[in-house]
Amino acid sequence: MQRTAKTLMVCIFIAALASSMACSKKQTAPNVATGTPELEEADLGAGDFKAIDPNDPVLSAIFKNIPFNYDQFSLTPQACAILDNVAEWMKSNTAKMVLIEGHCDERGTNEYNLALGDRRANSAKTYLMQLGVDAARIYTISYGEERPLAVGSTEAAWAKNRRGEFKLK
Amino acid sequence: MMLTQTTYWPVTARTGVRRATGLLASLLCILFLTSPVAAKVYIDINAPAATSVPIIVPPFQNSGSQADTQKLSSRMASIISADLDFSGLFRIIDPKLLNESHLRGVTQSQIKWDSLSVVGAEAIVTGIFSISSNRIEVEMRLFDAVQGRFIMGKKYNGTLDEHRQICHRFANEVFRELTGSPGIFETGIAYVMRTGQNKELYYCDYDGGNLRRLTTFDSLTLSPCFSPDASMLAFTSYRAGNPDLYLMDMASKRTEKISSKKGVNISPDWSPDGTRIALTLSLKDGNSEIYTLNVKSRSLERMTEHWATDVSPTWSPDGTQLAFVSSRSGNPQIFALNVANKLVRRVTFSRGNYNTSPAWSPRGDRIVYAGLTDGRFNIHSIRPDGSDYRQLTSGQGNNEDPSWSSDGRYITFSSNRTGRRELYIMRADGTGQKQITFGSGEKFDPTWSSLPKN
Numbered sequence: 001m002q003r004t005a006k007t008l009m010v011c012i013f014i015a016a017l018a019s020s021m022a023c024s025k026k027q028t029a030p031n032v033a034t035g036t037p038e039l040e041e042a043d044l045g046a047g048d049f050k051a052i053d054p055n056d057p058v059l060s061a062i063f064k065n066i067p068f069n070y071d072q073f074s075l076t077p078q079a080c081a082i083l084d085n086v087a088e089w090m091k092s093n094t095a096k097m098v099l100i101e102g103h104c105d106e107r108g109t110n111e112y113n114l115a116l117g118d119r120r121a122n123s124a125k126t127y128l129m130q131l132g133v134d135a136a137r138i139y140t141i142s143y144g145e146e147r148p149l150a151v152g153s154t155e156a157a158w159a160k161n162r163r164g165e166f167k168l169k
Numbered sequence: 170m171m172l173t174q175t176t177y178w179p180v181t182a183r184t185g186v187r188r189a190t191g192l193l194a195s196l197l198c199i200l201f202l203t204s205p206v207a208a209k210v211y212i213d214i215n216a217p218a219a220t221s222v223p224i225i226v227p228p229f230q231n232s233g234s235q236a237d238t239q240k241l242s243s244r245m246a247s248i249i250s251a252d253l254d255f256s257g258l259f260r261i262i263d264p265k266l267l268n269e270s271h272l273r274g275v276t277q278s279q280i281k282w283d284s285l286s287v288v289g290a291e292a293i294v295t296g297i298f299s300i301s302s303n304r305i306e307v308e309m310r311l312f313d314a315v316q317g318r319f320i321m322g323k324k325y326n327g328t329l330d331e332h333r334q335i336c337h338r339f340a341n342e343v344f345r346e347l348t349g350s351p352g353i354f355e356t357g358i359a360y361v362m363r364t365g366q367n368k369e370l371y372y373c374d375y376d377g378g379n380l381r382r383l384t385t386f387d388s389l390t391l392s393p394c395f396s397p398d399a400s401m402l403a404f405t406s407y408r409a410g411n412p413d414l415y416l417m418d419m420a421s422k423r424t425e426k427i428s429s430k431k432g433v434n435i436s437p438d439w440s441p442d443g444t445r446i447a448l449t450l451s452l453k454d455g456n457s458e459i460y461t462l463n464v465k466s467r468s469l470e471r472m473t474e475h476w477a478t479d480v481s482p483t484w485s486p487d488g489t490q491l492a493f494v495s496s497r498s499g500n501p502q503i504f505a506l507n508v509a510n511k512l513v514r515r516v517t518f519s520r521g522n523y524n525t526s527p528a529w530s531p532r533g534d535r536i537v538y539a540g541l542t543d544g545r546f547n548i549h550s551i552r553p554d555g556s557d558y559r560q561l562t563s564g565q566g567n568n569e570d571p572s573w574s575s576d577g578r579y580i581t582f583s584s585n586r587t588g589r590r591e592l593y594i595m596r597a598d599g600t601g602q603k604q605i606t607f608g609s610g611e612k613f614d615p616t617w618s619s620l621p622k623n
Contacts, residue, residue: 071500102455109525109539109546109569110391110613111436112494112501114412115449115457115480118433122455140455141411142433146368146389 049099049139049167059168062089065149066124066164070105073119075127079164083124086166087131099139099167100124105158106145117142124164212258212348222347225262225290225314226250227272229307233299239329241298245307245336249294251376252340252354255579255603257596258347262290277312277319285314294343303329309339311346321346333378351620353574358581358605359383359393359402360592360615368613370404370417375574375581375594375617377605383417384424392614394437394446397575399618403427403437403446414448414462428462436481440488441531447472447482447491459493459506472506473513479504483529483536485553486577492516492527492536492553503527503538505553516555526570529553532577535597537561539569539582548582550597561599568593575619581605583613 052063063086066079075083090098102117102124121140129135150157212222226249228242246264253259264272266288274280275295285293293314298307310322323342325335337354344352357379359372368390370383384390386408393404402417412435414428428434432451439446444464451457459472459482473479477497484491485505492505495513502524503517516536517524523541530536537550542560546567550559562568566586573580581594587604590611595602606612 071496108501108523108541109481111449111481112478112525114391114433114435115451115478118451118455118457119478122451125455140432142451142455143389146391147366 049097049169051167062086063166063168065160065166067159068120068162068164070158070162071108071116073102073116073123075123079124080127083127084131087128087133090128090133090137091131094137097137097139097169098128099141099169101147101165101167102140102142103147103149103161103163103165104145105161106148106153107158108145110144110146114142114144114146117144120162120164221258221260222291223262223289224253224259224292224294225264225272225285225288226253226294226296227264227267228269229296229298230273230275231299232297233301233306235300235302237300241300241305241329241332245296245298245332246294248333248336248376249296249309249340249343252337252352253343255376255594255596255601256344256352257578257601258344259292262288275308275310277317280312280317282314282317290314292347294339300329305329305332305335307332307335311343333374337374337376350576353576353579353617353620355621356574357399357618358592358594358615359395359618360583360606361391361393361613363611363613370402371612373606375605377592377607383422392436393616394439395616395618396439397441397443397619399621402616403439405433405435405437414446416464427464427467433457438483440484441486442488447484449480449482459491461491461508472508472511474511481526483527485529486531486533490529490553492529494525494527501525503536516551516553518555520549520558524549528571528573528580530573530577530597531575534577537571537573537580539571548580548599550599559599561595562602570614572616573597574617579617581615581617583615585611 052059054060064082066082067076100121102121104113104117121142125138125140128138148161150160226246228246231237231242250261254261267284271281271284275297291314293312294309296307296309298305306326308324311320313320323339327335340354341352353375356375357372358375359370361368362371367388370390370393372383373380386406388406388408390404390406393402395402400419402419404415405412406415412433413426414434414437415424415426417424430450430452432455434448434450436449437446445461446464447459447461449457450460457478457480459479461470461472472491475497477495479493479495482491482493489508490505491508492503494501495504500522504513504515506513521540521542524538526539528537535550536553537548539546540549546569547563548561548568548571550561551557566584568582568584571580571582578597579594580597581592583590584593590613591604592606592612592615593602593604
């Protein structure tokens, strides 16, 4: 009984790793806890970051919201494509910092969604880091289901709300 | 850090704490003669099928010369009836079954005992009051209607605004007299209300009365949780730009940030001995784990170490275990860990693939949680070993955020069954579901304060 449980755990673990590595680019699983807990204080100053100006054609084309599947924090090919462009821009604009906000749809409880939003933001951050963007220039924050973009309880609204959103400073 | 004794007190919003003169100073409580016989326990509330005592609470009599413009006569009787009804131990007999002239008696010699037996009342509470300017004096008496015998009475003196508290206090006395246990009628519930784009903390009596606003951070403020003695409130707020953990001193309303690690600092739950707070931190990598924070020393101890998302801890009342939510089996389920050795076991198995928001009863016998069944969230109850599953809410909207009263007999939760998310209370078996908040603004995350210290 114990062995099958262990095997099952391993299979689930591998499946989870596999699903989190959906993009073709090489990346390590962003969801494995490493080393001893880092106890840095939050240094966010999220107030300084500004939303992308929708009237700026260049920025708004690059910093599109990245989508996520329900209860997932892995990056879809569509998400990776957006992040590829973001990484390019960040490497050409080295003075800029980016904030990635992780958001969820309204389903599920607030606390779980705060945790999920955090994982979404960090998935995106890890991907950018692997493309060569300096970690010190990438900030993350989760808003869970607290700041929806679209109102309503439809699939369309939920899909819009499951997102990573960018801000710059 | 100073943990001051609670003198919790109605706060007028934005103007700070009303001077805490304390209930004792302004309410004069005089104990009448009680029955010379030792208090007999009428109801064993721990018995598996406790029967309910039929009780009648007629409108109070106004003995003063000042008119009862606020209809306190019926209002006070209603508050006491509602308290006793919610307790689950009494069956309220509607005073309208009797002619009003039969219900004017206040003392033993005045009460029409025959009328009471006609409607099957086994107990009666009578009240008599007088108002002068903005003060009220009330006498309330409890009688055994079967024997026609006085049990106990109290006299209170306070401001008109305090009439609710006076009634709740007397209902507690009735509860204690008949069961030997303290009642929860003077407790309060703190919660989150959406205000525009933000969320702030509010506080009300357990029945929704005396609404007060606690925060004006103009930010997202979430997940309040009372300390065991209700002197402090832990909560998460984005007011400094990150979801950080704060403590509010309920007496002074001063707040202090106690955890501001990178990532989330969320879902606080106080340990039963008040020395630690279990919380969720994600730190650098966004992988949420359960930690405990020593309130005095601020040191952290890690409880979970797993690639999955672990969130929403709740303490067992003996402090040896934490139940929490984990996605380690693929989707959110309830697990429990042993605080000493960190060993984890799974608690929820069947019935639904999204189980979250666990709350461990202060009596230790049940864990309630919000679980998705047939596309809706409902409150479910199980034993800590996962057995004896019961569904407490059904068929009405989404029901979430369950939280226990400190005696483990009642539960508060949020529900959008009316179309807007409001707060409800119910008994631990799911009966007696009652809406306690009304008006605009969606409400979430209720936390129930413990009994006030007397």
